[in-house]
Every structure is written in C-alpha cells, then in structure tokens.
Amino acid sequence: MDGTLLRVMSYESSVQFKLIKNYGSQGPRLGQIYTQRGIVNTPAFIPVGTNATVKAMSQDELKELGAEIILSNTYHLYLRPGHETIKTLGGIHKFMNWHGPILTDSGGFQVFSLSPLRKINGDGVTFKSHLDGSTHFITPEKVMEIQGLCGSDIAMAFDECTPYPASREYTCNSLKLTTQWAKRCLDVKNNNQALFGIVQGGIYNDLRKQSVEELIEMDFDGYALGGLSVGESKDHMYEVVYYTTPFLPRDKPRYLMGIGDLLDVLEAVLAGIDMFDCVMPTRNARNGTLFTSRGRISIKREEFKTDKTPLDPRCECYTCKNHSKAYLRHLFISREILSMRLNTLHNVYFYLNFFKKMRDAIENEIFDSFKKEQFAILQNNFHEG
Amino acid sequence: MDGTLLRVMSYESSVQFKLIKNYGSQGPRLGQIYTQRGIVNTPAFIPVGTNATVKAMSQDELKELGAEIILSNTYHLYLRPGHETIKTLGGIHKFMNWHGPILTDSGGFQVFSLSPLRKINGDGVTFKSHLDGSTHFITPEKVMEIQGLCGSDIAMAFDECTPYPASREYTCNSLKLTTQWAKRCLDVKNNNQALFGIVQGGIYNDLRKQSVEELIEMDFDGYALGGLSVGESKDHMYEVVYYTTPFLPRDKPRYLMGIGDLLDVLEAVLAGIDMFDCVMPTRNARNGTLFTSRGRISIKREEFKTDKTPLDPRCECYTCKNHSKAYLRHLFISREILSMRLNTLHNVYFYLNFFKKMRDAIENEIFDSFKKEQFAILQNNFHEG
Numbered sequence: 036m037d038g039t040l041l042r043v044m045s046y047e048s049s050v051q052f053k054l055i056k057n058y059g060s061q062g063p064r065l066g067q068i069y070t071q072r073g074i075v076n077t078p079a080f081i082p083v084g085t086n087a088t089v090k091a092m093s094q095d096e097l098k099e100l101g102a103e104i105i106l107s108n109t110y111h112l113y114l115r116p117g118h119e120t121i122k123t124l125g126g127i128h129k130f131m132n133w134h135g136p137i138l139t140d141s142g143g144f145q146v147f148s149l150s151p152l153r154k155i156n157g158d159g160v161t162f163k164s165h166l167d168g169s170t171h172f173i174t175p176e177k178v179m180e181i182q183g184l185c186g187s188d189i190a191m192a193f194d195e196c197t198p199y200p201a202s203r204e205y206t207c208n209s210l211k212l213t214t215q216w217a218k219r220c221l222d223v224k225n226n227n228q229a230l231f232g233i234v235q236g237g238i239y240n241d242l243r244k245q246s247v248e249e250l251i252e253m254d255f256d257g258y259a260l261g262g263l264s265v266g267e268s269k270d271h272m273y274e275v276v277y278y279t280t281p282f283l284p285r286d287k288p289r290y291l292m293g294i295g296d297l298l299d300v301l302e303a304v305l306a307g308i309d310m311f312d313c314v315m316p317t318r319n320a321r322n323g324t325l326f327t328s329r330g331r332i333s334i335k336r337e338e339f340k341t342d343k344t345p346l347d348p349r350c351e352c353y354t355c356k357n358h359s360k361a362y363l364r365h366l367f368i369s370r371e372i373l374s375m376r377l378n379t380l381h382n383v384y385f386y387l388n389f390f391k392k393m394r395d396a397i398e399n400e401i402f403d404s405f406k407k408e409q410f411a412i413l414q415n416n417f418h419e420g
Numbered sequence: 421m422d423g424t425l426l427r428v429m430s431y432e433s434s435v436q437f438k439l440i441k442n443y444g445s446q447g448p449r450l451g452q453i454y455t456q457r458g459i460v461n462t463p464a465f466i467p468v469g470t471n472a473t474v475k476a477m478s479q480d481e482l483k484e485l486g487a488e489i490i491l492s493n494t495y496h497l498y499l500r501p502g503h504e505t506i507k508t509l510g511g512i513h514k515f516m517n518w519h520g521p522i523l524t525d526s527g528g529f530q531v532f533s534l535s536p537l538r539k540i541n542g543d544g545v546t547f548k549s550h551l552d553g554s555t556h557f558i559t560p561e562k563v564m565e566i567q568g569l570c571g572s573d574i575a576m577a578f579d580e581c582t583p584y585p586a587s588r589e590y591t592c593n594s595l596k597l598t599t600q601w602a603k604r605c606l607d608v609k610n611n612n613q614a615l616f617g618i619v620q621g622g623i624y625n626d627l628r629k630q631s632v633e634e635l636i637e638m639d640f641d642g643y644a645l646g647g648l649s650v651g652e653s654k655d656h657m658y659e660v661v662y663y664t665t666p667f668l669p670r671d672k673p674r675y676l677m678g679i680g681d682l683l684d685v686l687e688a689v690l691a692g693i694d695m696f697d698c699v700m701p702t703r704n705a706r707n708g709t710l711f712t713s714r715g716r717i718s719i720k721r722e723e724f725k726t727d728k729t730p731l732d733p734r735c736e737c738y739t740c741k742n743h744s745k746a747y748l749r750h751l752f753i754s755r756e757i758l759s760m761r762l763n764t765l766h767n768v769y770f771y772l773n774f775f776k777k778m779r780d781a782i783e784n785e786i787f788d789s790f791k792k793e794q795f796a797i798l799q800n801n802f803h804e805g
Contacts, residue, residue, distance in 0.1 A: 086750070086751075086754040086756055087747075087750065088751060088754075088756050088758045090756065090757055090758075091757040091758070091761075092758070093758065093761065093762075094742075095742075115750070115753065115754060116725065116746070116749075116750045116753075120725060120726055120746070123726045124726060124728055124744065124746050124747075125728070130744075130746070130747055130750075131747060132742050132743055132747070340501065340505060341505055341508045341509060343509055343510070357479075357480075357517050358517055359509065359515075361501070361505070361509050361515070362472075362509075362515055362516060362517070364501075365471070365472065365500070365501045365515075366471075366473060368500065368501075369471040369473075369500060371471055371473050371475065372475055372476040372757060372760055372761070373473045373475075373476070373477070373478065375757055376476075376478065376757070376761070377478075
C-alpha cells in the first residue's frame with residue numbers, strides 16, 4: 036500500500052476504487068475503496084446493521100474487530116425511525132455514532148422478502164409494512180431521497196428482486212423495470228454519495244449480460260449482483276457469478292448482495308467479486324452456531340457442558356480469550372443476552388479475520404491453496420445442533 | 421482509609437468487616453468488607469447475576485463500572501448448570517470469569533417466589549423447578565453443599581421467606597424453622613466462605629428481635645434482613661428495618677436482601693444497613709426505564725424521537741457519552757439487543773455512582789442533606805412510560 040498515493044488522492048467522486056492486484060483468468064482481486072470516511076480493503080465483508088445497529092454489538096466493538104464498512108437497510112430505516120428523523124438527527128452516522136463508511140441497500144430485496152403485499156407498476160411499488168401493516172408506495176426517486184437523507188456513503192439503485200423460479204418472460208420484463216429504475220435513480224443521484232447499479236436477470240445468462248451492459252452504459256460507481264440466493268441452486272448461483280463478472284468493468288467495485296456463506300464467498304472471490312454482506316455470522320451467533328478454525332459448532336451440545344476450553348484455541352477474540360465452551364453453552368441454554376453478545380463478537384471476528392486471511396492469500400498469490408484448505412474446514416467438523 | 425492496615429490485615433476469617441464511620445443515633449455507617457478476592461466498600465450495591473451473568477453486561481464492563489461484588493442465585497445455579505458442574509469447572513469465579521467477590525443467596529426466596537409448588541417439612545423443602553417442573557427436595561445441608569461447591573465468598577443460611585400477609589402464629593412457626601435451619605447451616609459451614617444469617621419475623625417487631633437474638637447467639641459473619649418487600653407497605657418495611665437494626669452487632673455487615681428502590685435504600689442506610697442487592701437497575705433498563713440526575717425517564721416516549729441530547733448530560737457513562745436519547749429510543753422501540761446493553765450499562769453505572777456519592781456523603785457527615793436532596797430527585801420528574 037503506497038502511503039503517498041493516499042495523501043495525493045482527491046475525492047473527486049464520492050468513492051474511488053483502486054485495484055491493487057488481479058491475477059488468474061478472472062479473479063481473485065485485491066483492492067481498496069476510498070471513501071470520505073475511510074478505506075475499505077477488498078474483498079470486504081460488510082456486517083449488517085439492519086436497524087442502524089449490528090445486532091448485539093456496540094459500534095466500538097465493530098471498530099475494534101476491524102469492520103471497515105457496515106450496511107444498513109433502507110426499507111427498515113424508512114419505516115423506523117424514518118429518514119426525515121435521521122436527517123434531523125444529523126444523518127445515519129451521527130444517529131448511530133458510527134463514523135466509518137455505511138452502505139444502504141435499496142430496499143428492493145426487503146419489499147420482496149418482508150412485505151405481506153407487493154404490487155409493482157412502472158412507476159414504483161406498493162407494499163405493506165411488516166411492522167404495522169400500513170401501506171406505502173415507493174419509487175426509485177423516493178428510494179434515492181431516503182438514502183440521501185440518511186446520508187450513507189454508498190447508495191444502491193432501486194431494483195426489482197426477481198423471484199425464483201421465474202419464467203424467462205417474467206425475468207425479461209422485471210429486468211426492463213430494473214434498468215429503467217436504475218436510470219431514474221442515477222438522474223437524482225445525491226451529492227457526496229456513491230451509487231451502485233444492481234444487475235438482475237435471474238438465472239438467464241443472456242439477460243444478466245444485457246443487464247450489465249445497460250448499467251455500464253449509465254456508468255455507476257460500482258456494480259452489484261442482485262437476485263441471487265433467493266431459492267436457486269448453488270450451481271445456478273455460481274454459474275451466474277462466473278458468467279457475469281467478466282463483463283463488469285475492472286476498475287469498479289463488484290458487490291455480491293446478501294451472500295455470506297463462506298463457501299460461496301470463496302467461489303465468488305475467485306470469480307472476481309469484491310464485496311459481500313450477510314446476516315449469517317450475526318444470526319447464526321444468536322442461534323448458537325459458531326464458526327471455528329476446525330468447522331462450525333453448535334454450542335448447545337451436551338458434550339460442552341463441562342468443557343473448560345475456549346471455543347477456538349486459535350482464535351484471538353474476546354470471547355475465546357475470556358470464556359469457556361461450558362460457560363457459552365450455559366449462557367445459550369439460559370437464553371442470556373451475554374450469550375448473544377459473546378457469540379456475535381466471535382462470529383463477526385471470525386468473518387472479518389477470514390476476509391483478512393483471504394486478502395493476504397491474494398496478496399501472496401496463494402488464493403487457490405487457501406480456497407482448497409478453507410473448503411475442507413468449512414465443510415468438515417460440522418456439528419448440527 | 422489507612423493503607424497500613426490493609427497490608428497487615430490477616431484473613432483469619434473468610435471476611436472481615438471494618439466499621440470506618442458511624443454517626444447519628446443509628447446509622448449511617450461507612451465500612452469495608454475484606455474478602456480474599458477484594459474489598460467491598462459499604463454501603464454497597466450488589467448487582468444481581470442470577471444465572472452467573474448480570475443480564476446484558478460483560479464481566480469486564482461490571483469491573484469498569486466499579487462493581488466490587490456481585491450476587492448469583494443458588495436456586496438458579498442448582499437447577500442450571502448444576503453445582504457439581506460448576507465445581508468441575510473450577511467454581512463460579514472461574515466459570516463466569518469474574519474474580520471479584522461473589523455472594524450467593526440461599527434459594528429460600530426463589531423457592532418461595534418461583535416454584536409452582538412449595539412443601540415444607542422440618543427437614544427441608546420440596547419444590548418444583550420453574551424450568552421443567554421437575555421435583556426437588558432441598559435441606560439446609562444441601563443448600564450449604566450447593567454454595568460450597570459453587571465456591572462463593574459469602575453464603576447465606578437457608579431460610580423460609582415468610583409470606584405477607586401471615587398470621588402471628590404462622591410467622592412464629594416459620595421463624596422457628598428459619599432459626600433451626602440457620603443452626604444446621606452453621607454446623608456444615610464451608611471453609612473459606614463467610615456465612616450470613618437471615619433475620620425473619622415478618623412485620624412483628626418482637627419476632628424480629630427474637631430472630632436477631634437467636635442468630636447472634638450462633639455468631640454469623642454477617643446478618644441479613646429477609647422477608648421484606650414481599651407485599652407489605654413501605655411503612656411496615658421501614659418500621660421493621662428501623663426497629664431491628666439496633667439489635668444487630670455493630671462489628672458485622674448488615675444486608676437488606678432484595679431491596680433496591682433508592683428511596684428505600686436511603687431510609688435503610690440511615691437505619692444502619694450496609695449491603696443491598698436488587699434487579700431494579702437491570703430489569704428497569706430492559707423495560708426502558710432509566711435513572712437520571714433529574715429523575716426517572718421512560719425512553720420510549722415520543723418526545724425523545726428527535727432528541728439529540730444524552731440521557732443525562734451530567735452522567736459519565738458510556739451510553740451517555742456516546743449516544744442520544746433519539747438513538748436509545750429507536751433501539752428500544754426496535755427491541756434491539758444494543759438497547760438492553762446501553763440501558764443496563766447506564767442504570768448500573770447510575771446505581772454504583774449513587775452508592776459512591778452516598779458513601780462520600782457519610783464520610784463528610786452530610787448524609788441528611790444528601791438524603792433530602794436525593795429524595796426530591798428520585799420522587800420528581802418521573803416519566804411513566
């Protein structure tokens with residue numbers, strides 16, 4: 036990393052991407068995203084802070100663990116506390132007292148997955164709040180207004196998350212809408228906020244390619260693959276990722292939305308993806324599933340009742356340095372809040388550390404052996420709860 | 421505080437009490453309890469860690485906030501994870517990684533308040549677990565065995581928590597049992613563990629006096645007032661406390677069990693009580709009721725929706741230094757774990773700080789004016805949720 040570069044770097048755009056290394060036929064890629072609020076090393080894992088909080092963690096803990104960027108959900112922030120409220124409070128960074136970069140998603144996926152009703156017309160989407168059943172109508176312009184008032188560093192264009200399975204005809208029409216909406220988002224792009232386009236097209240390679248081409252034409256600050264991990268097989272997902280990424284510009288960050296199974300991450304990084312977000316480490320933590328250097332563990336298992344050893348003797352996190360499996364099991368069985376705290380801390384540390392090791396492997400051009408080694412670990416020693 | 425004394429102090433008994441100051445007709449008293457694991461300044465507040473965790477807090481946070489002793493519940497530890505398990509894991513301090521003093525209660529109150537069934541005979545109590553309905557029989561000897569294997573620094577004698585209302589006849593018989601059980605506990609007192617007797621007698625002054633005299637005769641390391649705050653009026657409670665304390669030995673710590681409303685604490689300290697435990701700061705925190713230098717606040721109130729100011733501008737806690745009322749309200753309304761964390765941290769800080777200020781007031785012989793001033797604050801500005 037060249038210190039001089041950092042100092043002379045001007046923030047002409049809201050984010051700049053520097054591709055540090057890219058070897059092999061497609062990926063893996065090592066890069067850095069420069070934002071006004073700090074640098075994000077890629078491949079990056081983005082912890083999910085749905086309601087302007089990464090569940091069970093404090094912002095200081097996130098920082099200490101080395102999180103360089105977090106995600107918050109536009110759909111949730113819009114419904115509660117409301118984007119005007121966040122604006123009044125000085126924007127999302129001040130609101131939650133996290134001063135690193137924040138990415139807000141577009142709400143497209145949540146409208147698709149959470150709302151009991153979703154009615155799309157060309158102009159926008161009518162949906163019902165999962166909180167109180169109230170009806171809302173949002174448009175691409177509205178989504179940009181919400182993200183603008185929240186003041187995130189990276190905004191996502193509003194898209195239709197195409198369901199799976201979907202016919203070619205449905206997917207084709209859905210894609211048309213996503214492209215039109217992307218254009219409308221770009222037309223009202225906010226100052227000091229990067230805007231990423233979202234590639235759709237279901238599992239149809241030619242539609243994915245068409246989507247990429249239409250978005251590149253508009254020139255976004257980054258490109259995301261959306262509509263994946265919505266029910267299709269892993270093979271379908273990998274095929275789309277491998278097929279699509281070569282069409283994406285090399286000099287812009289690439290973001291695989293909502294993906295976080297580390298097996299998928301390894302494949303996607305090999306295909307040239309730079310950014311990932313997922314609730315897997317945090318949600319699994321609360322459910323008692325913990326990641327270790329030897330595989331996953333379900334902490335509630337009887338065998339840990341008198342186990343004095345840490346969850347992972349090779350782990351340097353607070354949980355492993357301070358507590359035994361027996362205590363973690365007790366807290367989990369007793370449904371104690373400290374269980375969710377210690378488990379989350381460990382899993383997020385594990386994820387961020389995994390990504391750090393992955394970046395080192397790319398730096399040292401040993402990604403293939405890293406991937407092979409990690410595949411074996413991630414698939415083995417799985418203690419189903 | 422005389423530094424020399426500390427160094428020459430020998431730990432002949434499992435705890436030593438030093439009365440530093442006692443002025444006025446009864447109390448207030450300033451003191452120190454010396455244990456093998458540290459000094460407890462009195463009047464002391466003891467945060468409650470029912471399941472070997474003070475809900476929502478880490479042990480490091482408790483230490484940073486200045487907690488000098490915590491309480492854990494014998495009844496809960498016995499049922500889960502079990503006292504043998506805790507023994508196998510090296511005792512409760514190692515189990516939970518808290519190396520300051522720990523007091524375990526006797527389980528008498530929990531058998532009384534939590535069990536769907538309670539059947540007393542002279543030998544012990546049959547009760548049903550609130551967790552799985554299983555039937556258990558415990559005796560004073562068993563309670564001492566549980567506390568001994570857990571390895572707490574201060575154990576409590578097994579008592580019958582007399583219900584309210586109770587006839588004089590019931591109370592009298594109940595007290596007989598408590599006295600017999602206290603003797604049986606003392607007969608099997610554990611090494612390296614202090615044992616406190618529990619004064620019962622309901623709201624009958626003469627029975628309270630009788631209870632004190634019978635316990636003093638046996639010579640315990642400290643004396644607790646039990647069976648209060650179980651439904652009787654505040655006046656009844658204060659009367660029992662004011663009436664009973666003068667009969668207690670001056671050179672032993674006095675503990676008012678389960679009391680923590682700060683109005684009650686002020687009265688009890690004036691009456692000469694040294695130790696208090698209560699779930700009030702932690703439970704209220706989880707329910708969104710927060711203590712401030714201007715009175716209690718219900719954080720869910722609409723008026724805080726866009727309030728950028730801290731909960732208490734005069735508070736030095738992490739929550740007040742880092743977050744606004746608006747964010748705390750949002751987290752509470754969203755039922756986020758961070759809400760319970762930040763609220764608990766604040767309330768426990770408030771309590772420990774209150775006790776520190778109270779000790780300073782005793783030291784400076786201005787407890788009367790402190791009590792008057794705090795009474796006004798604690799009663800005013802109450803925002804009911």
